[in-house]
Structure formats: structure tokens, C-alpha cells
Amino acid sequence: MSAPLIVIGNGMAAAKFCEELANQGLGRYSVAVIGAEPHLAYNRVLLSSLLAGEVTAGDIELRNRDWWQARGVTLIYGRPALSIDTERNRVNLADGSSLGFSKLVLATGSHPIRLPIPGMELPGVMTFRERADVDALLAAAKPGTRAIVIGGGLLGLEAATGVAAAGARTTVIHLMDRLMERQLDPRAGALLKQAVEARGIEVLLGASTAAIEGQESAEGRRVAGLRLSDGRLLPADLVIVACGVRPNADLARAAGLDCNRGVMVDDGLATSHADIHAIGECAEHRGQVYGLVEPAYDHARVLARCLAGRAAAYEGSITATNLKVSGVHVFSAGDFTGGAGTQDIVLSDPGIGLYRRLILRQDGQGTRLIGAVLFGDTADGLFYLDLIRSGRDIGAQRADLAFGPTFMTDFDTAEAA
DSSP states (O other): OOEEEEEEOOSHHHHHHHHHHHHHHTTSEEEEEEESSSSOOBOGGGHHHHHTTSSOTGGGBSSOHHHHHHTTOEEEESSOEEEEETTTTEEEETTSOEEEOSEEEEOOOEEEOOOSSTTTTSTTEEEOSSHHHHHHHHHHOOTTOEEEEEOOSHHHHHHHHHHHHTTOEEEEEOSSSSTTTTTOOHHHHHHHHHHHHHTTOEEEOSOOEEEEEEEEETTEEEEEEEEETTSOEEEOSEEEEOSOEEEOOHHHHHTTOOBSSSEEEOTTOBOSSTTEEEOGGGEEETTEEOOSHHHHHHHHHHHHHHHTTOOOOOOOOOOEEEEEETTEEEEEEEOOOOOTTEEEEEEEEGGGTEEEEEEEEEETTEEEEEEEEEESOOTTHHHHHHHHHHTOOOGGGGGGGGGOGGGOSSOOHHHHO
């Protein structure tokens, strides 16, 4: 008889794990997936496209019901997990039911951060993280609506692009000196700011939010403006808080599992309880929490192999960002901070909006690519990512490296990949 395995979380990490487990050990477990949202698993990366009207809700579903059924997975969605009984190996659901498990996988993702400032509770202050948020924003972001987005990272720019496409007059407030500072260097960040502003979105950098202010309306008190720390008041009908996420370790912490920022896991993605594992944005491995899809997929692949009885270990991920922000393609991977012992290769053409910076490190083992930032044309991004991950000596191809694999002589691209 198959052992009962429960996955809490019905997002991208959970779907990938179920796919990998079906490939590695179909029939070994009886799998049930518990999701708080009343939907099939969907591609969270495409929420901004859904907000902008570029895709439909059906387009962003990762798998249809037939796919889950064919792999023997029982879906329980719209019924959140309430608690974990680690002594009896049971999950208690909000509707009063409970399920036993031999193995439990936490794939609970992240919570959007809500700033500890006055006015956050006002109607008209929203977050952008789930499909329900998209529905709420579409209802609120009518043509002429004054929208302010707090946060100039990836999530904030996606939200800003979406509400602007819906007709809202949109302003982005960002505390740092450049947009997407975790993924882009200063020059690429400046180019992105120009591209965002060219689409009619105002960008205020180095701007700190002090409070969200409200006023009385026919529907009661609701948001009316955003007060900056320098005293300026920006009128607003809608404020979207998109200034980051934190790992959703609530269930694990309440169950007594070891947690720091996220649920702490070892190289086998096991928590401090031998029968409980964690993957994706909720997991913390060697002090690192990843907020990107690819590391979550790495977790899923490793854990599926482990639970299928095969040898596997997770040793961390080299993160990469490759996507379209406000209509502009951007890519970054590896260490682009530079510093002592590194060298830069820069290819730039402002006239066509092209910027490419490659960061090299030279040592006794040769010359290696350790980081890359691409803006405008990102077609070679995955090629550079493969070079970074492989640690291959590219000294002999240095002169041609910035032009990509098509123009590199005496270079085996198959070996690089």
C-alpha cells in the first residue's frame, strides 16, 4: 500500500515536486496537495500579465485536472491547513478535518510584506501576490485612478505595469537609489528607469514612505494619499504595497520546527522533524532563502529523488533572473557586484537600448565568468548562466565573449551548456 504523502501549498514548487516525484517514484506514495487558494496551481510569474490583460486566468494554470488525476494526486484546494501535529503526524485543516502522513512537504511560499506605518489598514491599500489580488486590483484600477506602488523591485514594477495598462495614473516609490537593485547594477537600473518612465509611469527613487493617509468618502474612510518622509503628500486612490516578501514559515514555527527566516532544511531538504521537508520560498538552506522559481525547482528535483529512495543532495543555487519588466527584457545571474580581483567587459549601445556587462575573475585555474547583467537583448542570458555554473575557463575566448556564442571562435557551446 502506498504511503501517504501530503504537500501543503499548491504553487509552482508543489507542482514541480509532484511532477518530479511521479517521474522518479510513481506509486511509492499516495499524494495529497493542500492549497489555501481556491484554484489549480498557476504560474505566479504571469500575474502581472494577467493584470495587464495579456493572458487569461486559464492561460496561467500550470497543469489541468486531468494531469493531476493521471498521477494519482488528490487536490484539496480552498481548504487551508490550520496546524501540524508532529506527534501524531497529522495535518489539521481549517474545515475541521485532518489527514495523516508518513511524509509531509511544506511548499507554503511567502507572505507579502506590509509596512509598519500608519494607514496600512485603510481600504484601497492592497498587496500583489495572488490571483485574488489581481481581481481586486482590476476592480480598483480604473482609467483615471491615481495609483501609487511602494517598491521598485520586480514585484513592484510588475504591479505598476499592470495597473498602468488598466489606465491608472501610476507612480512607483522606491527607497533605494535604483530599480531592481538586487538584480541589476546601477547602469542597468538607470536604463530600466528610463524605460519605465517612457511608458508613462512616474518613478521616485530614494523615497521613503512615512504614512498612508485617508479621508472620508461615501463608502467610509479610505486611502487618499501617501506621505513621504520628506513631508510631500502624493494624492492616491489606490496604494499597492509591493516592497518584498518573507518566507511563510507560520505553520512550521507553530509546530515547533526549527525556523530562522524560513523553515530550516538540510541538504536533503529535511527539517528538524525527520518526516517533514520544505521546498521553495519557505525553505532556508545554509542560511539562504531564495525568492525565485529556479531554486524552488532545484529543491523539488532533489527532494523527489530523495523520497524516491535515490541519492541526491541540494548544495545551493546560482540565481538568475530572466524576464520582461515593463516591456523590457532584463537578465542577471551570479555575482555582479564586482570588486577586488574582478574585471568587467561592457558592451553598450544607448541608441538601441542595449547594455551587456560580464564580470570575470582570473586566478590560478584560469579566467571564469562569475556574473552577468543584460538589458534590452537577453537572448544569450542562458548561455552566460551555463558558463557561470560550469566554472569553465573562458580566457581564450575573452575577446569575443561579449558578443555571445554566435560570434565566438573555437568554442564548443555544447560543452558550455
